[in-house]
Each structure stands twice: as structure tokens, then as C-alpha cells.
Amino acid sequence: MMMMGPMGMPNMQMQMGMQGGNAFMNMNNFGMNSQGEDEEWLKGFALGVQEVKGTQEEVDDGRPKLNAIFTTTKGKKTNMILSHGTTIDQAIEKYLKKMGNIELYRNKSNRICFLFNGAQMKFGDQTKVENYFGHNTNPNIIVNDVYNLIGA
Secondary structure, rough: OEEEOHHOOHHHHHHHHHHHHHHHHHHHHHHOOOOHHHHHHHHHHHHHHHHHHOOOOOOOOOOOOEEEEEEOOOEEEEEEEEOOOEEEEHHHHHHHHHHOOOOHHHOOOOEEEEEEEOOEOOOOOOHHHHHHHHOOOOOOEEEEEOOOOOOO
């Protein structure tokens, strides 16, 4: 039979008497991580902070910017900060470089395509992003990666 303390909580002293010496150890760990788990949590937290710092990829050059969101057909979203004056070709290059697949840009691969508002964005297009996307400061670009070249 469990004795109840204030506010309907089990009386820890009564449980300790019933369970013996291990109850004290369990109570010490109640709601707390052991040191090994704390270290793992801190490693994960540090990686998260580094990832956020890594997204601040551009120095403020005073030019207006837009946030282009590249979404693969598998659902992986990647935010790219593009300064006005950047061409569509440069935006594609920047994205593929960030994804670790610059070879797709160098080869102008036709095995991957980028779509915005139903139109294909082309390698070599020298249109400035502010003109291409118009007043849309958060364009969503679909990355049609049917051959799983990016792997995301």
C-alpha cells in the first residue's frame, strides 16, 4: 500500500522504508540525468549551436536579401540567403555547393532540376533573383532530384 503525501504525491519516505536502500538512489536520479547523459546532451546542444552559426553564411553587405527555401522532392528544406544582384545561376551554384554536390553544377547536370512557380530555373540564367522572384522575399524552390543525387 502506497502512502500519499501532500497534493496526492507518493510519500517518498514511506516508499524508501518499503523498498530499502535503493529508493534513495532512485530518488537522487529522479528527474536528473547521470553525468554521461549530461555530457551527451551538451555535445548535442553544441552541435545545434554550431549549425545555427553555420546558417549565418553571409556578411551584411548592405544589399537587400531574400530567403530562398529549396525543398527537395523528399521534403528536405534548405534555406539560402541570397543578396539582391545574385543571378539565378549563382543561386543554383551556391545551393549545390552547400549540399556538397558542386559537380552537378560544373557538369550542368540535366538529372536534377529546380522549379519555381511551375517554371524551370536554368543553369546559366543571368537574371537577378530580385527580378526573377518579383516581390516574393521567401520563394520556395522545388528541387526535383529524381535520381537521388543530393541524397536528401
